Amino acid sequence: MNTQPIGIFDSGVGGTSIWKEIYKLLPSEATIYLADSKYAPYGEKTQKEILQLSIKNTDYLLSRGCKIIVVACNTATTNAIDYLRENYKVPFIGIEPAIKPAVLNSQTGVVGVLATRGTLASSLFTKTTALYAKDRKVIEQFGDGLVPLIEAGQIESKEVEVLLQKYLTPMVKENIDYLVLGCTHYPYLIPQLKKILPNTVTIIDSGSAVAKQTQKVLQENLLLNNSNNKAVIEFYTNKEVEVLKSLLGEYAVESKVSYLEF
Template identity: 40%
Template sequence: MPLLENPIGIFDSGVGGLSVLRAMREQMPNESMVYFGDQGHVPYGPRSMEQIQKFSEGITRFLLEQNSKLIVVACNTASAAALKYLRGRFPEVPFVGMEPAVKPAAEITKTGKVGVLATPATFQGALYASVVERFGAGVEFFQHACPGLVSQIEKGELESNATRAILEDALLPMLEKNIDTVVLGCTHYPFVIPLIERIVGAHVRVIDPAPSVARQVKRLLEVSVNLNQTSESQRVRFYTSADPASMKSLLPLLLGTDGEVEAVTWKDDQVTL
């Protein structure tokens, strides 16, 4: 199969990366994609950097076996812990990772106060510290790790009282500090944007990083002349390291479409079908 028609590989600790896949499908309607949700290991947030690097390397090898022409690390935690590591291990592979949207938030805030929702690993990583240092001058950032929110979204509980309680615990103190912008530093979190917007109100801007990541993927494919612009309809294959029925049941809710999900297994840090 020519490189042009090869799929884009995408991975996340669970279903969060589907928010990035959704944006990519909108911007690149002819691209086929392979999505890997490492639900057997979700969440990545509390795990060590070494462990996340090991998982990310195994998943990358699997996605390359599926002929992926570019790999999107659609997970803020994995990007913070493993993106540099992956680029060192696979120098010939183009990678696109997640970066907390601190720069656009700093550019649009009027109050100079910005809320950031992300996992502990993202906050502790050098990537987050570097973007705050580079782009956050003169802006005050209020951080919250939203413990339990990833698990709620993995269960498909986008509107439940428990999910609302987690978000209110994070956002209400930030609102008291006069934030006018919220940065979503985890790919799971865009799926609860409607709930976040109801909590913070119309005067607070919520930044979803997925569209800008999709634009970066498209730009890289255009530069390398690997963007598929034929009229063939795109195909998406889904893989999970947990129960495929669970991921399959979430696809209509999170993507607005159905799809087949295959199970894979981990053995000695390798992913096998």
């Protein structure tokens, strides 16, 4: 039994979509979540900047005794996780767009990917796409402007609707049957996405897969907390606490949600 917390960080509040999946699967595990909203979005920063921010977040989580760290950010994973794994002793769980299941199951042979510039420009994304999508058409679309709107609590705004129409309409015309969400903020847009996309399009995000991988790595390293005690859940943001609480919904009631300068 290991009661130390799972550490999770993202460029902002979006990674809470990953946290929810981890909590559903591992409700006994204590968690500490860092929303680095002050520096969001990571997707518009240089690789050096992304690495520096990822190191900063990792150092804080390790100072709190975290036994494993989930990099709940596609951009941070693709740009920094190799360095983190080489320079720290704890296990790291990364996240990347779920290209593989989309291209393997596509019937039309056309798959859309909505992600940040930092993710789509990364070598890891390029390698994954080349490996699994050799005989498929993958339409890549930068989600410019979406993360700042989500971070500002404007998920249901007209601005979001206009951007999604702009980004998705060309994909629909190309007859995609899968849309891969390549940013952990984007699952919060699924209700709006469904209004625009035909019901023949399946939306894929990586939350469930990341949770299962986290469980697997904890088991392999004998780090699972098998107690029945109520887990201590902590969320920290260096920007708007109310935005974080709004996305957490009922989970905010049973958790500690605080501002932290980091």
